[in-house]
Amino acid sequence: MATATSSAGSAAAPRLVRRRAEWRQIGIVAVYWSLLLTPVFVPAARNLLVLAAACYFSFLNSVVIHNHLHQGIFHSKRLNLVWRAVLSFGALYPASANIPSHNLVHHHFDDDGDLDWASPAHVGFGWNLLNLLHFPNVAGPRTFAGVQRWAAWSRHPTFVRQYRLESVFAFGLTGALMAFDFWGTLFFVVLPQLYGARCILRINLIQHDRADTASEWNHSRNFVGRGFNWIMCNNGYHTIHHNRAGMHWSELADAHSREVVPRMDPRLDEPSMVAYLLRTYLLNLRRPAKFVFGAAGDAAAQLPELASRAVRRAEADAAAVAEAS
Amino acid sequence: MWGADTQGLEVFAAIALGFLWIHTLLIAYAALLDRRGLASRLARAREAVVGTVVEAAGPEGVLARAEVDQVGRTKGDGVVHFADRAHRSVGWAGVLEVGGERHSLALEGAEVWPELDARERAAAPESAAQLESVLPQAKRAKGWRRTVAVDVGAVGSTVYYLPARGQEPAIVSALEPLGWLRTKRRAALLFVFAELAVAAGCTALALVPPAFGWVSMLGGAACLGFFLGVQPLGVALTDALRTPDRAYLRGRWG
Secondary structure, three states: OOOOOOHHHHOOOOOOEOOOOHHHHHHHHHHHHHHHHHHHHOHHHOOHHHHHHHHHHHHHHHHHHHHHHHOOOEOOHHHHHHHHHHHHHHHOOOHHHHHHHHHHHHHHOOOOOOOOOOOHHHOOOOEHHHHHHHHHHHHHHHHHHHHHHHHHHOOOOOHHHHHHHHHHHHHHHHHHHHHHEHHHHHHHHHHHHHHHHHHHHHHHHHHHOOOOOOOOOOOOOEEOOHHHHHHOOOOOOHHHHHHOOOOOHHHHHHHHHHHHOOOOOHHHEEOOHHHHHHHHHHOOOEOOOOOOOOOOHHHHOOOOOOOOHHHHHHHHHHHHHHHHO | OEOOOOOOOHHHHHHHHHHHHHHHHHHHHHHHHHHHOOHHHHHHHOOOEEEEEEEEOOOOOEEEEEEEEEEEEOOOOOOEEEEEEEEEEEEOEEEEEEOOEEEEEEOOOOEEEOOHHHHHHHHOOOOHHHHHHHHHHHHOOOOEEEEEEEEEEEOOOEEEEEOOEOOEOOEEEOOOHHHHHHHHHHHHHHHHHHHHHHHHHHHHHHOOOOOOOHHHHHHHHHHHHHHHHHHHHHHHHHHHOOOOOOOOOOOEEO
16 A cells, blocks of 8 residues: 555544545535525525536535545544535435445446446447536436445445435435525525536546546546646546555545556546546547557556455455445 | 525526526437437348248257346345346357248357347246245355346247348347337337427426416426436436347346
8 A cells, every 4th residue: 555645644643534634625515515505595695606616616525425435534433424414415416325336336347247337338429528418317327226226235234224314314405495495596506416416427437438447557537737636635546546446535646646657558647627628528529539558558567566456346345335334 | 485585596597497408408319319229220120031940050959049147136135136247149050941941040149139028037036945045145245146048049939030231240039120129219209209398398387477486486396306307217218228139137036
């Protein structure tokens, strides 16, 4: 495992949270809740700027869900479960859905036979922009149907109860706000909630489309802008996140430079997500061809201390289930 | 309360309706693409050859076999839930008799369309004892793995044969392909019309004057419900349009 090199994450453990860096995530969620609730109770705050900011922070709220479901933010297990409910309201879906859909299925790609519920192969329009727009319409239902199937056989002792609690909290609070002010809630709470939940699904397409999910190092696209990764809590570094699912998000930037950059095809490092989106979905009408990677490929790029994909998968599965308890 | 302060909300209503319609049209377009994906098979199905199998080189005298690899898992409540891991078609050589004439078939690489009812029957447990016997393996993280196989074209049976055309492989089918394809394509078209009609109805309701009044509010709630509900329906349609060689089996024991 990599050593913690981030100053934010490596100092002595603070009292409430596991790492100091987690305060950034808590801050993001606090700002997001303010952006959601202010327009409901203060009609003067109803404007396009607030709506746009709420949509953006909703996406960040889903990023926090992702990180929190890999490694809980707080020392207290109970607080971690409560925090999941808080995050669920922001996304209008139970955050615990990430355990099966992301930690256990997406991290396996298609290795288990059937397609990942959020595989880029689920969309196939010729005009690439439509793939980006439509992707959540397919990945969303496949994810929630998959979660239901997983819950039917999972022996996880508390998943179903926690999933229901989060659903009740998210839909209950949203419903209560709608009862208070239907239109204000629909436009300034529900729209951002849906926007963020759908954008985090789109990230699967953005990060993996045209890459090779069977490869050890060339399965993901990375967005390496510093400012972008500060606000995104390092979620731009996706290759290392897949290869070391247990690594804390605050350590990903250094690990990306150390382990991924020397081994990965450089075309999968993108300096800017905005530039990539413009180039891939607006300026280019057609879906790009699948990348063909060099023959040297994975064998030459093996990292001796990195366990095999199957072993890493099993370790990540065990960690995901333990984190969910 | 409820309607509270609605001044200046028109622009946000327009944005919300814009999102609704963009995604309604995308889902409709995706359904039409799924439907179009069956078009070439439909054209070929019109020229399908129907005949009796007189010779078959496969094991136990069959022309072809449709297989589904599955993994079954249980949480220990006596019910095993199956997930599909892979769908496979296996074809062999054989001879088909059509109107007194004999035609040689080479079905390597062909799509094999089984009767879906027959596949369900093949997937069912043989006995309660069989269910009991697999429970310990189904409880493990790896689950209990099995392959459900359905034979198509036993000697003496009737099959439908669609010869290969260009890049498209031959199809050998136990079910009548033309009727199946027509039904599926009709369902896709019906879905698109129904989807657009319901979206239009919800939109019209939301736009009933006075703006943001009670009826309009019901329309807004209907639009939200429609938006959330139409996406799984679109995916269900895509799955329903999967050809029988790739149709999901899934299922459960117990």
